[in-house]
Amino acid sequence: GCGGSQVLDASSTKAASSSEASAAGSSDASAAASTEISGNLTLNGSTSMAEVCQALGEAFMKKYPNVKVDKSGNGSGDAPKAVEAGTALIGDLSRKLKDEEKPDDFDVKTIAIDGIAIAVNKDNKVKNLTTDQITKIFTGAVKNWKEVGGDDAAINVIGRESASGTRDGFESIFKCKEKCKYASELTSTGAVKTKVSSDKAAVGYISLGNVDNTVTAVKVDGVDATEDNINNGTYKAHRPFIEICKKGSEDDLINAWFTFVYSEEGKKIIQDCKLIATDEKGNGISAGSASSKA
Amino acid sequence: MENRLTDAQRDRRKAQKTRIVRILAIVLGVVSAASFFFPYITFVFKKQVYSVSALQLLTVRGMRVAGPKLTGIVSIPVLTRIAVLAGVVLALAGVVLMLLKKAAPAGACYILSALTPLIVLISTSDIQSAVTQLNVTQMSVRYLAPFLLVLLLGVVCAVLALWTMGPERLAQSVFLVCACVSIGSVVIITIYVIVSGAPAIAEIGLGNFLFGETWAAGSNQFGILPMILSSIAATAGAILLGVPVGILTAVFLSETARPAVTKIVHPAVELLAGIPSVIYGFFGMLVIVPFIKQCGEFFHWNTQGDSLLAAILILAVMVLPTIVNVSETALRAVPVSYREASMALGATPVMTIFKVTIPAARSGVLSGVILGVGRAIGETMAVIMVAGNVANMPKLLGSVRFLTTGIALELSYSSGLHRQALFAIGLVLFVFIMLVDVLFTYISRKGVQMDAE
Amino acid sequence: MLNEKGTESLYAKHKRPADAVLKGLINAAAVITVVIVVGIIAYILVKGIPHISWQFLTTDYSTLDQNRQGILPMILNTLYIVIITLLISVPVGICSAIYLTQYARKGRLVRAIDFTTEILAGIPSIIFGLFGYTVFCVMFRLQTSILAGSLTMVICILPTIIRTTEEALISVPSNYKEGAMALGAGKLRVIMGIVLPCAMPGVLTGVILAVGRIVGESAALLFTSGLGFNMPGKGASGAMDHIMESGRTLTLHLYTTAMDSTGPNTLNVAFATAAVLLILVFVLNRLASLASKALRKG
Amino acid sequence: MKQETTALETAQKSETPVKTSYGNISGSEDIKVSIKDLNLYYKDFHALKGLNMEIPANRVTAFIGPSGCGKSTCLKTLNRMNDLVEGCRITGKITIDGEDIYDPRTDVTLLRKRAGMVFQKPNPFPMSIYDNITYGPKVHGIKSKTELDKIVETSLKAAALWDEVKDRLKQSALGMSGGQQQRLCIARALAVQPDVLLMDEPTSALDPISTLKIEDLMGDLREKYTVIIVTHNMQQAARIADNTAFFLLGQLVEYTNTTDMFNNPADERTERYITGRFG
Amino acid sequence: MKQETTALETAQKSETPVKTSYGNISGSEDIKVSIKDLNLYYKDFHALKGLNMEIPANRVTAFIGPSGCGKSTCLKTLNRMNDLVEGCRITGKITIDGEDIYDPRTDVTLLRKRAGMVFQKPNPFPMSIYDNITYGPKVHGIKSKTELDKIVETSLKAAALWDEVKDRLKQSALGMSGGQQQRLCIARALAVQPDVLLMDEPTSALDPISTLKIEDLMGDLREKYTVIIVTHNMQQAARIADNTAFFLLGQLVEYTNTTDMFNNPADERTERYITGRFG
Ligand SMILES: Nc1ncnc2c1ncn2[C@@H]1O[C@H](COP(=O)(O)OP(=O)(O)OP(=O)(O)O)[C@@H](O)[C@H]1O
Ligand SMILES: Nc1ncnc2c1ncn2[C@@H]1O[C@H](COP(=O)(O)OP(=O)(O)OP(=O)(O)O)[C@@H](O)[C@H]1O
Ligand SMILES: [Mg+2]
Numbered sequence A: 001g002c003g004g005s006q007v008l009d010a011s012s013t014k015a016a017s018s019s020e021a022s023a024a025g026s027s028d029a030s031a032a033a034s035t036e037i038s039g040n041l042t043l044n045g046s047t048s049m050a051e052v053c054q055a056l057g058e059a060f061m062k063k064y065p066n067v068k069v070d071k072s073g074n075g076s077g078d079a080p081k082a083v084e085a086g087t088a089l090i091g092d093l094s095r096k097l098k099d100e101e102k103p104d105d106f107d108v109k110t111i112a113i114d115g116i117a118i119a120v121n122k123d124n125k126v127k128n129l130t131t132d133q134i135t136k137i138f139t140g141a142v143k144n145w146k147e148v149g150g151d152d153a154a155i156n157v158i159g160r161e162s163a164s165g166t167r168d169g170f171e172s173i174f175k176c177k178e179k180c181k182y183a184s185e186l187t188s189t190g191a192v193k194t195k196v197s198s199d200k201a202a203v204g205y206i207s208l209g210n211v212d213n214t215v216t217a218v219k220v221d222g223v224d225a226t227e228d229n230i231n232n233g234t235y236k237a238h239r240p241f242i243e244i245c246k247k248g249s250e251d252d253l254i255n256a257w258f259t260f261v262y263s264e265e266g267k268k269i270i271q272d273c274k275l276i277a278t279d280e281k282g283n284g285i286s287a288g289s290a291s292s293k294a
Numbered sequence B: 001m002e003n004r005l006t007d008a009q010r011d012r013r014k015a016q017k018t019r020i021v022r023i024l025a026i027v028l029g030v031v032s033a034a035s036f037f038f039p040y041i042t043f044v045f046k047k048q049v050y051s052v053s054a055l056q057l058l059t060v061r062g063m064r065v066a067g068p069k070l071t072g073i074v075s076i077p078v079l080t081r082i083a084v085l086a087g088v089v090l091a092l093a094g095v096v097l098m099l100l101k102k103a104a105p106a107g108a109c110y111i112l113s114a115l116t117p118l119i120v121l122i123s124t125s126d127i128q129s130a131v132t133q134l135n136v137t138q139m140s141v142r143y144l145a146p147f148l149l150v151l152l153l154g155v156v157c158a159v160l161a162l163w164t165m166g167p168e169r170l171a172q173s174v175f176l177v178c179a180c181v182s183i184g185s186v187v188i189i190t191i192y193v194i195v196s197g198a199p200a201i202a203e204i205g206l207g208n209f210l211f212g213e214t215w216a217a218g219s220n221q222f223g224i225l226p227m228i229l230s231s232i233a234a235t236a237g238a239i240l241l242g243v244p245v246g247i248l249t250a251v252f253l254s255e256t257a258r259p260a261v262t263k264i265v266h267p268a269v270e271l272l273a274g275i276p277s278v279i280y281g282f283f284g285m286l287v288i289v290p291f292i293k294q295c296g297e298f299f300h301w302n303t304q305g306d307s308l309l310a311a312i313l314i315l316a317v318m319v320l321p322t323i324v325n326v327s328e329t330a331l332r333a334v335p336v337s338y339r340e341a342s343m344a345l346g347a348t349p350v351m352t353i354f355k356v357t358i359p360a361a362r363s364g365v366l367s368g369v370i371l372g373v374g375r376a377i378g379e380t381m382a383v384i385m386v387a388g389n390v391a392n393m394p395k396l397l398g399s400v401r402f403l404t405t406g407i408a409l410e411l412s413y414s415s416g417l418h419r420q421a422l423f424a425i426g427l428v429l430f431v432f433i434m435l436v437d438v439l440f441t442y443i444s445r446k447g448v449q450m451d452a453e
Numbered sequence C: 001m002l003n004e005k006g007t008e009s010l011y012a013k014h015k016r017p018a019d020a021v022l023k024g025l026i027n028a029a030a031v032i033t034v035v036i037v038v039g040i041i042a043y044i045l046v047k048g049i050p051h052i053s054w055q056f057l058t059t060d061y062s063t064l065d066q067n068r069q070g071i072l073p074m075i076l077n078t079l080y081i082v083i084i085t086l087l088i089s090v091p092v093g094i095c096s097a098i099y100l101t102q103y104a105r106k107g108r109l110v111r112a113i114d115f116t117t118e119i120l121a122g123i124p125s126i127i128f129g130l131f132g133y134t135v136f137c138v139m140f141r142l143q144t145s146i147l148a149g150s151l152t153m154v155i156c157i158l159p160t161i162i163r164t165t166e167e168a169l170i171s172v173p174s175n176y177k178e179g180a181m182a183l184g185a186g187k188l189r190v191i192m193g194i195v196l197p198c199a200m201p202g203v204l205t206g207v208i209l210a211v212g213r214i215v216g217e218s219a220a221l222l223f224t225s226g227l228g229f230n231m232p233g234k235g236a237s238g239a240m241d242h243i244m245e246s247g248r249t250l251t252l253h254l255y256t257t258a259m260d261s262t263g264p265n266t267l268n269v270a271f272a273t274a275a276v277l278l279i280l281v282f283v284l285n286r287l288a289s290l291a292s293k294a295l296r297k298g
Numbered sequence D, E: 001m002k003q004e005t006t007a008l009e010t011a012q013k014s015e016t017p018v019k020t021s022y023g024n025i026s027g028s029e030d031i032k033v034s035i036k037d038l039n040l041y042y043k044d045f046h047a048l049k050g051l052n053m054e055i056p057a058n059r060v061t062a063f064i065g066p067s068g069c070g071k072s073t074c075l076k077t078l079n080r081m082n083d084l085v086e087g088c089r090i091t092g093k094i095t096i097d098g099e100d101i102y103d104p105r106t107d108v109t110l111l112r113k114r115a116g117m118v119f120q121k122p123n124p125f126p127m128s129i130y131d132n133i134t135y136g137p138k139v140h141g142i143k144s145k146t147e148l149d150k151i152v153e154t155s156l157k158a159a160a161l162w163d164e165v166k167d168r169l170k171q172s173a174l175g176m177s178g179g180q181q182q183r184l185c186i187a188r189a190l191a192v193q194p195d196v197l198l199m200d201e202p203t204s205a206l207d208p209i210s211t212l213k214i215e216d217l218m219g220d221l222r223e224k225y226t227v228i229i230v231t232h233n234m235q236q237a238a239r240i241a242d243n244t245a246f247f248l249l250g251q252l253v254e255y256t257n258t259t260d261m262f263n264n265p266a267d268e269r270t271e272r273y274i275t276g277r278f279g
């Protein structure tokens, strides 16, 4: 038909001419000074990553005054769609990409690791549970604390809403996907924590970073829930926080963002958000990769 | 004679004015059509600027864009082309129709032409996704003066065109267009709810969907019976608690209270109606839920506070103002003559209230109750904070999930059939509300009939 | 007791216990209602007001800095949504109401329209949320943004505005209209010069109620305007660009801080936000009743 | 002679001296209602000024006068319907059968049973014809079905309505014509067996034919009841009343038998009103 | 003679034969409004049946008749206020100063300017007294402040209201008494300089004293305007009208000068109505 006869080309002064001119490469972009990087850095996806993203964004904007970081989205599920459609530069997920989300289309970067603590009330005598016990408690096979060495009280199992990344992480690690029998499903880590701290018979899972003196994080198979144990691979319950962008893209803004995230400054912010920072290659996490200790 | 009722000279003066307006409408219409041929939009990729006229959007194949690894041609979306074509044609049609003195269709053409930039605005963003295919991540679009001119001139021309038929017709058209927008939104939302909800129901099967007892998104089980029953139970409970208190409060306000007392209680009820539902949820979460839990510990109930009961209590408070307000209006609308007649027969004020006033206001009171049902079924945020949200069959002290909260909890994470199933819940909810509304209309109409007899 | 004429004397007193019981029930109901109102309001205000400070109202919110927990961005976001929503819905709503009451033939069509606006008014806001999310955020590619939230709210409150305006227009005595017509004024002139000004307090009441609804809305905005809390005009962009960014309103801020009370401070922030919201709603309520009082007078 | 004295007393007591003409009252040997020095105020507004009247039993008494002169107000004082009006204050004394109806011991319920009232606009309750009639008796404690049935029949017959509605007693009263509704209201008032029947412009909202029917009815009612009727229509007063009272600006100007009132008014103002020179 | 013929024609044309008595019309040498074979239907309801009338200039013409007989309807046809009623259909011809007011080319605005109207209930606009009066002139294109001021003064004076309100022109018209409001409405109608003044029971909502004032006013207005007034009050018609038309069931029964009408009615129905035997 009309073949390639008419194609628009870039020209800052006048409308299209038919000559072909390729746009200048972006190779020199990385050398740009901080003031030269400008634009909107749009992040879309998980809500539980909102806090860390907002925090990183705040610092990033301070460093690059011409950039505006905008974090939106209603959950991890939004991330691949938004990046695919080009409405967001970066997608946030608090879980791994699913197969139907075409993981091959994206560059996947793990920016942090979130430990999952099994939290019980401070007055609960139980301080240690085995993997098997946890599975049984959450699937309803064990119904009373005395069966696992506690007082005589019916166990109140608290979970997160079905599509939560935390829940997804927890259920896949303890192999109880779709089998858990919850007494309540709450929509945030904070809510679970509040619930557990006020209910003697409750048990729930929360972000490790959110553990404080109001609840007890039980040992799993005798291992304390700590950053170190996660890093050395002995504590198994954790999940990645990942960010995705279009495969092979070399956008100045995106490069600057990830450079910042993996910088010392970025790591500090991530740790302030009570997460475990990762290194640049952190594709998934191999527990031994030591460089994340900053 | 200046005062003649039929005056040829006056008609002539009017015709002259009309002619000027018509010429203006034609000239501006031509300008508007011409705007399509000037730089219309600017795309900026990586400091590369493409200024494109509408004509080029229509005719060229695409834009050559060089990415870091790939170079390719980004084609112009079909919708953009259609919009531009329609815009030019409609603007010219408007001009021609004006020349033929057909003002009404000309106005319509102009207005439609003015809408085309909006379609361009929506569809050009598709270019962005095409661009991401080439890994050029960021693109910005700027809309230039001609683009805005088309938008503006179209409207102005339409106004001028209709003006030639007189200010009355012009105003009527403006009002009509607005009415169409409002009605359009109702129609669209109805269609949308049905269209987006139906596929999931078709796939899951109506029976499985409505009467399935398990909701497990991971294993593709989408049965919403627990949610339906919970919604019904919570609504019934809230109505059971809210109605007697509500109606009697209405009676208090309209019949027995001294004006000074009414002046305090009435604003209090209005305030209750205005409190955002999140605050009710917040209050329930911090006061009612712990209270139920403590009662549970005390009486050895098996409950942890988040429960159907908590939702019922919150909803009862939330429907209270609706019932009070509507019932009060209905009671006040009962003619004084009924009350007088009853009193003149020797009935006491209280007897009059219960035997004459309330029965006379019953259709209004019932409307209030039904509106309350509507509010209770549709409430989301307050109950999400107190009900525990597990898709169990309803138990008074157990955790439950409602139709509304089912949607709100999972929409953000869902995809595929799961998301469609959530839309299907929306459809079910919509049907419920329709039923309530039809009932409401039926009852209020019947009330009117009863009063008219 | 009989009087001298042999009929029952007027002075023979009857006792009526049922009356007293029913009267007691009526009063009890009123007391319950008042206790509920006062209870909720007092609880929120007592717990919230101590945490409201000038700084709380005028600084922005930060996840990095526990000392920067202000709600200015949420207040501004709420304001943005209110203004944009009203800018679109008020003119359209008023014009529709004028058409429906003054021009449209009172036929089946008008009844159908009345019925549909009634239905629209009864649709739960979560459905508007679903609709806004798929249509504005996804289809029109506005993302979760203040603009998407506002457009959703437009559809949400149009029925309210249309109906209150219709009622106000209908309640303008027809003899004003007749009087103006009899002086030779055209229909448009009568509507704009007499009918609409008379109905203005009613329209205003409707608008204030609509503002109250927007301020209090959460379900429809959760998925459409999102949870961002950037200050408008921060960084490279101007204040107008903010409408394309996600922004949480006060209600959504309350929801997130209440549900996700991670920091030590967040519950206090939630209380303070709730108190601010209550006060705002109270002010709007007063305004609405002032306006409707003006309507009754005019 | 007695009336003369009363009028004199009034003139001395009330703020504005009143000149009342009392004529020959038909039936004056058997007084049912007696009003003495009645003053009534709506807040600050002095609506009735020093009224004195004696209304005979088994007669039709008409109140006439221009709009706003206080006819309705005076009528309502007789069954204390004014109690419902806020800010309404009364001085003076009204007796029915010699009992002071403003005495603190008075049971208003019984009073209203004794003095039934019919209003300007027909106001049947929005329920069936049967329920309308039985409402009053039920309020006063009658429960037996047969008794109620009997009451319905007698009162409807007394109100000349029985034949028209006997087959549709269970139908809504609002489906009847205006004239039928008004007769139903009369029947409803009769159902509680009153002595006195107060009627405030009972025909002014009705068509001529219904009016005629109700006027005829009033002639019959006189035999058993004391009827007091407010009317705007002087012809009506002339047609049906035994005695007529003419009110002006809250004062009773003239009160005498109807024939005298219309043929031979004692007061000049009465004459001017009757001949249509004002009002 | 002329009238006789017209009446005859009507009787032949209209569906129901009408027997109209035309008497001596006062001022019949200068006819302002003429109605020929006027039939008016509200949907299916035949509200005016074959009317024929000629209304003289500078006279007060009164329309009387029982409720619902079509007086208001007939009045409204004269300035086409019936156009506003849905389903209202008219046949026949009405001319003012010889111009057909139902001609398609007629400018209704000008017609209503020429034939001003005053309604039963005073209906001043909820704005200041000044704005009320100037509303009409502004509609008809007068903008100059001095001119408007002058119009306000003349019309208020013509309506005998100037002295009472001249110091409070900027205050709301709703704060005035009913009688003042009605005179304001008359002033408002006069402000557009009409030829004909149509009044639909202008005093029926007013007290006797205000009524008197407006009746006096009408006597003065007659000198400059053709006044047509609907009234329920026969005494009023007798007091103020030069000619009176009696309507019954949508028909014009009798039309003659007022003295004849009340002292010597030609039609038996007229006589029965006037003597109060129905209505
Ligand atoms: N509830 C009230 N509050 C204050 N003033 C009142 C009240 N009811 C009546 N009035 C005044 O008392 C006066 C007498 O009123 P009333 O209704 O008795 O007049 P009326 O003779 O029955 O007139 P009408 O023929 O119009 O019914 C009037 O001036 C009226 O304005
Ligand atoms: N808009 C209308 N639609 C239908 N019928 C009407 C309408 N207006 C009046 N009518 C009928 O036309 C007849 C004449 O009405 P009109 O108002 O002219 O009577 P009227 O003589 O002025 O009575 P009134 O003294 O009560 O004002 C009445 O039977 C009335 O029911
Ligand atoms: Mg009265």
Ligand SMILES: [Mg+2]
Residues within 6 Å of the ligand: E071, E072, E073, E200
């Ligand atoms: Mg009339």
Ligand SMILES: O=P([O-])([O-])[O-]
Residues within 6 Å of the ligand: A046, A047, A048, A049, A076, A094, A160, A163, A164, A165, A166, A167
């Ligand atoms: O990261 P989540 O909030 O989805 O658990």
